[in-house]
Amino acid sequence: MKSTDTDTGTGRGPGAALAALAAAQFTVMLATSIVNVALPQIRDGVGLSDSGITWVVNAYGLAFGALLLAGGRAADLLGRRRILLAGLALFGVSSLAAGLATSSTVLIAARAVQGVGAAAIAAAALALVMGLFPPGPGRGRALGVWGAVSGAGGAAGVLLGGVLTQAWGWQWIFYAVALGTFGVLAAVAVSVPRTPVTGSGRFDVLGTATVTLALTALVWGLTSARRSGWTDTAVLGAFAATAVLLTAFVLVERRHPNPLLPPRLFRTGRVSAGNVLMALLGSVWIALFYFLPLYQQQVLGLSPLVTGLGQLPLAFANMLGSTLAPRISRRIGSTATVTGALLAEAAGLLWLSRISAQGSYFADVLGPTVLIGLGLSIAFVQLTALSVEGVPQQDAGLAGGLVNTTRQVGGAIGLAVLATLAGTATARAAADQPHLEALTAGYRTAFALSAAVLVAAAALALLLTRRRTDRPTGTEPRPTVAQPSA
Template sequence: MSTLEAPRAHTAPPTAAPAPQRLTGRLKAVLAVLLVAQFTLAVDFSILNVALPAIGDGLGFSLANLQWIATAFALPAAGFTLFLGRIGDMIGRKRVFLGSIALLGAASLAGGLATGPGVLIAARVAQGLATAAATPAGLSLLTTSFPEGPLRQKALGLNGALMSAGFTAGAVFGGVITDLLSWRWAFLVNVPVALAVLVVAPAVIQESRPAVRPKLDLPGALTVTLGLLGLVYGLTRAGEHGWTDAHALAGLAAGAALLAAFLVVERRAGEPLVPPRVLRRRTVAWGNVLGLIAFVTETSLVYLLTLHLQKTLGFTPLEAGVSFGVLGLGTVAGGLLAPRLIARTSTTTALVAGGVVQTVFTAALLMLGTATGPSLALMLPATFFGGVGNMLVIVGFMITATSGLPDAEQGLATGLATMSQQVGITLGTPVMSAVVTATTGGAVTAGAVLDGVTVAIAVNAALVLLGVVIAATALRTRRRTAA
């Protein structure tokens, strides 16, 4: 290579240099590191759900305060994602990724060694902040490391499969670890994983940041972060205490007002956190709506089926957790299938086809009953194929919401996509819990729980069908306009 070629390679447009057509050794190492980290972060969302009673007994949590173990993680994980994604654009995504993984390891160690509720709650808050920083930074590193096209589609497919499988695996791991070892290992298992990532990542991942360092839109960051915190808090309270709870209504009202203020702030900001022109892209706007629906529906379905298995069929937490292994296999299969389907057809086709499959097999669960054998015979194949469909939608959403944007805006695009993902995971359970509570009126008999779960599953299927309609209309219009 001549001395004149190096500057030209740095400044040439992306089409000037041929993109790699296969995974090189370094790209495989990058993919492995990022996927391990993202899988671990996804597991943390659900691994403690089964262990909550054991933690309460061990550390002296009251029954009323147990929910804060989950909420203390969910609030920062969803609320700070967009803000910390922007910080990654400013100081370097690799730096933020490594720092957040280190924080995750330290917080997990503190949680595993906690001797009282205060330390444990603080550890969960730190884990949530680490997740809010590491997830968009890791996704940005993934999209900027792999060129747009088949390689990026394959990487995003694997990433989506492992993240969704991680959420499901968390329920399984939580039950196994709590029954066989101790709830403390649900925290401590993160420590060696974090150390391994910190050892390998610096050598294989290249720094990624925009050529021009953006400024921080502080008013925008504050309004969107506080708005999301209010929304998550309000929906969580509604899921636990009903829609008439004063704290729930106050949180929802404050969240809605702050998010409306955020939109006003962004129109007037010189360098907005989320430029309105980006949100005006149909792929970004509608892609994120579809991602939100995908994560709300599938993660909350796990909660609904857990209620059915334990409250109606009498399963133990471990038995219920293991039952979701089939769903995990479905998500992995969907993640492997999605890039091939997209390559042969289109992203919109994957979104529509995946949504239709998920709708059909979610609706099939309306036939669940009180007999164990028939319920499992229906649930296991329905969750497998529903997981395949859901993963087609998730991979399609990730590609749609991050494609067609320059590397300088990948931090913003992945921050928005990650926010949709985190908010969807966080809000799915309280929303469906509120539906169940409203249906049962607080009754806990097997029949009442089954009625509540059935109504919530119908709402779940309707939301997925709404996503199909959006994908088939809004994104198809976009493709015709582009043509």
């Protein structure tokens, strides 16, 4: 007989619970992008190099992505509400520590701990949403809300980061996240009901360790390649360690009675397709919010505040697309929705690849980012739905962890690769062009390559997401789903 999560929590209906869970997701996405506008100030404040500053982003993204699977499995085994509350507490404390940091070592370590907390939050919160809203139109609308707050969190992070950095300094971006997190923790404690513990078996400690170390070695190697070159001994050693550790992970998973990634997870719905495509989407998502503020500040000369305000149209487009996504999918089917959304985002990035060193926000940034926001949000909502389609309730936390893992790890890898290639393009252009022209050449390269990745993803979507009858989302037969206990 399965145990139950004994956390207290009265619950005030699914609407209040969804609001609290969406606020938790918003906070995680906010922390992903809030540092981007402040990177130049953080670099000077704690003494980081241009290449080292990427670790302020990657330390969070790597810990977040690497531990999402563990967070999802822990949520299934120990109780989703309990893991969510613990993750929020850790996230808030580490955010405060990041704001108080006076050295690069402490700051990067605090960002990594933030990522650990974020992994618990994202996996547990999505699993709770799946439990509250069974398959059908209700879940579609809930995932629309989920997509809206995810996209809005990314854009709002850039805006809030600009406002706080200019008004009070970069430390306040972390203080604000800490205060918001503690508020969300209180809302979750009041609004989200207790849930049954649906998972069983032992936690896969060795599998978690090997996959986490493998991902760490991979992203470290990719990031170091920008500074040292792809043939550097340490870089090649990191890639070799990645291969060894991933092999060990596969061997461990085959022998473990309760593996971190059970094969049954990939035999339901279109989980594999959704996760592959989410990884590709994620590979350009984080990079967009990294390069775009840099172009606005370093090339166009905009202040952090104006740069942040410039993200508002993207945020509004994101919320609009997330609201429309379930309706579009019900009308034309999931395959057409995903493919069209990816192509729309690719078109926006291709447009953005035409930026100029003598350009302006209205001529070079506004139009492309609105198109990107619409495509990104619709693709995110639909790929999230595909990634949890048909998953039994006992694996809801793991499925939520997996889709967030593929997005976040894809983002960390994508940022490392695109930053390396953009840096190479800038270095080549610097030989015969002014500094701002060279920087712009690097950013154009990053945006053009991002567009190419999404075109390839759209082609894959046509192949991977089709089924014999591509039912519009929300019309599937409803399986029996264990409901949360109040």
